[in-house]
Amino acid sequence: MNIFQLVWVNSFRKKTRFSLTCISVMIAFFLFSILAGINHALTSNVSSNNQLRLLTSHKISLARSLPINYQQKIAVIAGVESVSYASWFGGFFKDETNQLAVLAVDHNSYFEMFDEYYISKLQLEQWKKTRTGLVVGQAIANKYDWKVGDRVPLNSSIWMNREGSFTWPFTVAAIYQSADGASGEKQIFFQHSYFDKARAYARNTVSWLTPKVTEQADVDEVSQRIDKLFVNSNGATRTTTEQVFIKERVQQFVDMAMVIKLVVIAVFFTLLLIVCNTMVQSNRERLNESAMMKALGFSSLFLIAQVYLESFFILALGALFGCMFALLCLVWLSQLFANFLPGIAIDNSHYLSVALLVLTAATLCSLLPALTLNRLTISKTLGAKA
Amino acid sequence: MQNNNQKKVAIELININKSYQKGSNKVVVHDNFNLSIAKGEFVALMGPSGLGKSTLLNLIGGLDLPTSGSVIIDNQRIDTLSEGKLSTWRAENIGFVFQSHHLLPVLTAQGNVELPLLLTALNSKQRKQHASLALRLVGMEERAKHLPKELSGGQEQRVAIARAIVSDPKIILCDEPTGNLDRKTADEILTLLTTLNKYFGKTIVMVTHDLRASEYASRVINLEKYIHDSKQNQLSAVEVNS
Incomplete structure (x- = not known):
């Protein structure tokens, strides 16, 4: 028995709720990863290391x-x-x-x-x-x-x-x-x-x-x-560096990617609220147990860490499966659109973004339960009245 | 009483005032309350509802703080401790047994008993050994792998007692431990508490409404009478002084 085993058993307490929340997170990260893959295709091969080449086109x-x-x-x-x-x-x-x-x-x-x-x-x-x-x-x-x-x-x-x-x-x-x-x-x-x-x-x-x-x-x-x-x-001409020219040409696609990005951000925040709600609900259902643990000598910090790890577990699991499915899907898409949109792939830096998002989301999702746990009065919660 | 005074004091409540706000009214639960419990005593706190029995238990266990006054356990004043220190102190010194046992439903009996040991320096193997021993003491070793929902009310309470004693606390606080149990099971639980008191030297404070339960205690405090007598003594003392 340790804190990780506690987190594990508590996570699977309500299997349906856990699965649905995980699936929601998975969809969010799936969309995020797919977008990253397409964005990679739109922005790859647009860089030029040659600083000396210019491009002169009609104004x-x-x-x-x-x-x-x-x-x-x-x-x-x-x-x-x-x-x-x-x-x-x-x-x-x-x-x-x-x-x-x-x-x-x-x-x-x-x-x-x-x-x-x-x-x-x-x-x-x-x-x-x-x-x-x-x-x-x-x-x-x-x-x-x-x-x-x-x-x-x-x-x-x-x-x-x-x-x-x-x-x-x-x-x-x-x-x-x-x-x-x-x-x-x-x-x-x-x-x-x-x-x-x-x-x-x-x-x-x-x-x-x-x-x-x-x-x-x-x-x-x-x-x-x-x-x-x-x-x-x-x-009449317009002359720019090759880099500027390529960036300008790609700009229209990048703007489109920005629109998709904004949509995904909106979806992501909605899902964040779902996970937050799950954690708040789960915490509320277990207030008696939390109070009991506090009575046994567990600190608020331990209980908050437990909630944080649970949030992290749900988000990390969803993100893992979301990225895995996206990766498979992008392999298929890259073959399908090899001619129209070459370079569909997930960049390594995307995984770092996913990890940061998971950590941030887990922190945000733990905030409300953390406040509740910190304010928890053992005697009142356990129903011990005068 | 003289016998108790000769013994070392385990619990001492001095000039305790406890009140709380209920809407716009201030409800006074304890007014200048004093109590002393010796080491190794098994005290039953009795009396009608609303007199503050559970509040006293919470004050002794550091679950609640007095409005004023001192709570001294084993010569240590606990009402001035910070929340963090109070948690550590509770983990080391107090075992709780509640009417609703509050076992974690997702953990087995063994897991529930092991729980307080997470706060100790014991390793996993040692924690398991301690938990098994505690379960053996309450006669629940064969049910170690069972979840609370697979146990009867009496068995759940036994597991809760095992959890209370697993970290070897000096004091066990019981809030109506037999409130939800039938007579036979209640007697078994009370016998178990008596064993812990007599053979393991645990100081036990038990809040109960059950007259039969009080028969197991070495001292019964009827809170209504105790408060009345205390006030009379205080008045007499004031009159003598004046």
């Missing part, structure tokens, strides 16, 4: 193109080391459900600038020589079982080619790996020169440019110089 919208000759104009600005560019292809393979992140890029400069993609020199050279060549991420290649030399037709939901078709013929010329593992190997690249000549409209334009500044340059100053250069033209 009004990313959907508007910029003239391709901006590359030369930006390249001569003081503080700019090199300039590359890319255009969004909006591709899918066979079926629209197989969405792919396909970019047409400047084959001469892009992979020199984006050195986080690991491609063998041989394959890179081969790709540069192959007009319709694709550079495919290892994860994508594995998924569709593509090998170098395979002919792969990709469809675009935006771009029609000169033949009047939205299906573009390609050949896999290179496969790249990423330091981020599978989550960083889900893009496909092809030559912008092929794209520009083969597309039916908007030739000599790019979606955005990526100037790289020298290490000595002031990033803000260079950005201002670039934008100033095109301020009075039809193609």
Whole structure:
């Protein structure tokens, strides 16, 4: 017999109430963990360690193109080391459900600038020589079982080619790996020169440019110089660091995640009240026993510790099962939405948040019973009157 | 009385005043009350309801504090102790037996008896041994694994007595221990208390309405008469002094 055995037997005193409360907690933590998993997918791969890369897009919208000759104009600005560019292809393979992140890029400069993609020199050279060549991420290649030399037709939901078709013929010329593992190997690249000549409209334009500044340059100053250069033209630009750009693009998703988060917080607080109510009710039912224990010499602190451990037990058990089910569910979701929303997973820091939440909730749930136990008058509670 | 005075005093209530507020009225339960109980005595406190018998028991056990006056147990004044110290003192010195035994329904007889030992330095094995011994003393060793709901009223009270004596307290306070029991079972419980008093030297204070129960005690205090006599003595003392 010890305090933990006491907590154990007291927890299972009302099995139905215990189970229902546990299930409520489990649902709360299940939702919380699922959200964390989706949030991880929305915010992963948005960080960039490269502080020197800028991104220049049309001032009004990313959907508007910029003239391709901006590359030369930006390249001569003081503080700019090199300039590359890319255009969004909006591709899918066979079926629209197989969405792919396909970019047409400047084959001469892009992979020199984006050195986080690991491609063998041989394959890179081969790709540069192959007009319709694709550079495919290892994860994508594995998924569709593509090998170098395979002919792969990709469809675009935006771009029609000169033949009047939205299906573009390609050949896999290179496969790249990423330091981020599978989550960083889900893009496909092809030559912008092929794209520009083969597309039916908007030739000599790019979606955005990526100037790289020298290490000595002031990033803000260079950005201002670039934008100033095109301020009075039809193609006015907005230049930011790559990090800011990515964060802005993701912002709309993050806001959505924030809304879901708020909903989950509301659910969580409702469930907190349920657990609080359970603990208050359970404590009230046992006031006589608590008074008896006090009479035997147990301190208020011991009784409060007992209530705290009971709250903790219910919450920890619910959280454990909630996280376990969420983990299983997220594995399934990550497979189901591998194309639309890659990176669904639970981050290790989430478990720390869960632990902190359990500890905080257990403390909050024990407050009212603790007050009652502290004020408990033994003689009155045991019905001993004068 | 002379015999009692020669013995060491176990419990001493000096000039106890106890009152409480009931709505807008102040109810005085004890007014300048004095009582002395010697070590090894088995005292039965009797009298009509409302005279403050249970209040006295609570004051002796440190479950309640007097409005004024001193409660001295084994030469230690307990009414000035902090709540924490009072809890520790109770655990070491007092065993309680109540009319409603207040056993924890989720624990077996063994578990209930072991409960007060959680406050001692005994290890798990020692606690089990002590609890088994206490249960053997009250004749309940064979029912050690039973839950309270599986025991009769008398058996539950025996377990409560085992719980009261398991930490070897000097004083056992019983509040109507036979109130809910039939005659035969009540006699068994009272015999058990007498054994604890005679053979183990426990000082027992028992509140009871049962005249038969009082026959087991070494001293019976009829509280109504005791209070009346005390006041007469006080008045006489005042008159003599003046």
